[in-house]
Amino acid sequence: MKNKKMLLxxxxxxxxxxxxxxxxxxxxxxxxxxxxxxxxxxxVSFLADEIYKNLDISDFTRESxxxxxxxxxxxxxxxxxxxxxxxxxxxxxxxxxxxADIAIIRIEEGAANDVMDSLEMRKDDRINEFLxxxxxxxxxVALEAEIYQAGELVVMLMLSEDDKAAxxxxxxxxxx
Numbered sequence: 711m712k713n714k715k716m717l718l719x720x721x722x723x724x725x726x727x728x729x730x731x732x733x734x735x736x737x738x739x740x741x742x743x744x745x746x747x748x749x750x751x752x753x754v755s756f757l758a759d760e761i762y763k764n765l766d767i768s769d770f771t772r773e774s775x776x777x778x779x780x781x782x783x784x785x786x787x788x789x790x791x792x793x794x795x796x797x798x799x800x801x802x803x804x805x806x807x808x809x810a811d812i813a814i815i816r817i818e819e820g821a822a823n824d825v826m827d828s829l830e831m832r833k834d835d836r837i838n839e840f841l842x843x844x845x846x847x848x849x850x851v852a853l854e855a856e857i858y859q860a861g862e863l864v865v866m867l868m869l870s871e872d873d874k875a876a877x878x879x880x881x882x883x884x885x886x
Contacts, residue, residue: 748886749862754814757884758799761877765869767810771846774804787835788813789828794821796862805839808846811855811868812877825864829857836868861885 762775778800784790788800796816803810813832817825833855840849847870855868860881867874 749816752816752884752886754797754799754816754863757814757881758801758812760880760884761812762801762810764876764880765810765873767873768807768846770807771803771810774807775801775810776804777801787832789831790815791821791824791828794818794824805836805843805848806845809836809840809848809851809868810873811836811866813864813866814881815864816862817864822859822864826857826859829864829866833857833866833868 762772765772778784778788781792784792784798784800790798794817796818798813798815800813800815801811813829815825815829833852836852836855837849840852844850851870852868854871855866856874857864857866859865863881863885865881867877869877
């Protein structure tokens, strides 16, 4: 009986310590004041990192994702005119284990339509790629990819419906 009470006391103490640790972490979260935040301060790579942290994708898909930084790839496969781009983070899955592509592009003023058209062409390429090789519903994911403007950003989310919703919440949260 004495051992059971001691064990319960230790378990209760551990629970209290764990709860205190969780609340302490939440207190350290810095709130963003939209009046003090601007697009110049927005790190699109941070946004992409936050999105990928929360994606519900297989480890194989996650490991196949790479950043697209090569200018030739950006112009020939994403059809981007880099003169219309201020900053970007584009990530693409290899495709052998599913698709999980995102593009977050901060654009020059007036360039939204051109950049969105470029990403629509990339979307069409991915749809065609998965037409006869549909792994993990990649064809449907590519077909349902969203491309939209959010302030000074043009975003492409080639993710499952749930992951798209979560990604949009993250993007919206960090927009000025």
